[in-house]
Structures are given as C-alpha cells and as structure tokens.
Amino acid sequence: MAKIKNVEAFCSICGIVRKMELTGEVAGEDNKRWAKCKKCKQTMVIDMTEDVVVQKVSLDGIENESCVTYSPKGSYEVGQTIFHENWNDFGKVVSKEVLSNGQKSISVEFQKSGNKKLVESYNKPQTDQEEQSEVM
Numbered sequence: 001m002a003k004i005k006n007v008e009a010f011c012s013i014c015g016i017v018r019k020m021e022l023t024g025e026v027a028g029e030d031n032k033r034w035a036k037c038k039k040c041k042q043t044m045v046i047d048m049t050e051d052v053v054v055q056k057v058s059l060d061g062i063e064n065e066s067c068v069t070y071s072p073k074g075s076y077e078v079g080q081t082i083f084h085e086n087w088n089d090f091g092k093v094v095s096k097e098v099l100s101n102g103q104k105s106i107s108v109e110f111q112k113s114g115n116k117k118l119v120e121s122y123n124k125p126q127t128d129q130e131e132q133s134e135v136m
C-alpha cells in the first residue's frame, strides 16, 4: 500500500523544485499525495498533476516486471507497469486524473507508443450522456 516513490516536485517551503519522497495518499484526492521534501524535511500535500515535474520515466526492462494487462475497467496506480495487449506494448503509469465527466484516466508512458492517456475504472454512462463514451 504505502509504496515509496521519489519524485521531483515544487516544494512550497523551499520555493523551488526539489526531490521529494511520497509518503502517503490523500483521502478523496486521487491526484494529491503527501510528500516529504528531501532538503527542508517538511511534509506537505502536493498535486501530482501540477506540482510534479514530469521526468523521463525509465522503461528499461519493465517487460520483465510483473506487468498487469490493461483493461479499461481496471484500476491502476502511479508507477505500476502495464501491458497493452492490442498494441503489444509495455508502459508505466505516470499520472492519474479525473475527467470533467467523472471518468478516471491514467497517463501511461509506453515503450513504443510513447505517452498515452487511457481510461480506467470505466463505467458505461447510465443516462443519455452518449457523447462522453469514448473508449480506447
């Protein structure tokens, strides 16, 4: 559960981008994490989509890791390695977000296809919101 991961994010104490260690999730906020700045040692809530500097993710050898086969109905964690059957491509989840229609999506860096956005926890719209039903 408490998977430690290092990121580079904007530290509001230092006022610049620092290396930080993710220390925990924020209840009800998918894009936010508790993070501890390695310089000032302060713990704060950071926004994974706004404060974190997107780094070049290392995808070397991830095909040898225990990858989860991607399904739109599945749920994924940042840092998780997934395998996309249709593309025959391995990737790593770099961020997560919730779209305006409430649909969750993940941003995945693939070895061959590059950065792609995929839906997760996909639920068919129950009412007449047909125009939102785009699935990859």
Ligand SMILES: [Zn+2]
Residues within 6 Å of the ligand: 011, 012, 013, 014, 015, 018, 037, 038, 039, 040, 041, 042
């Ligand atoms: Zn700091």
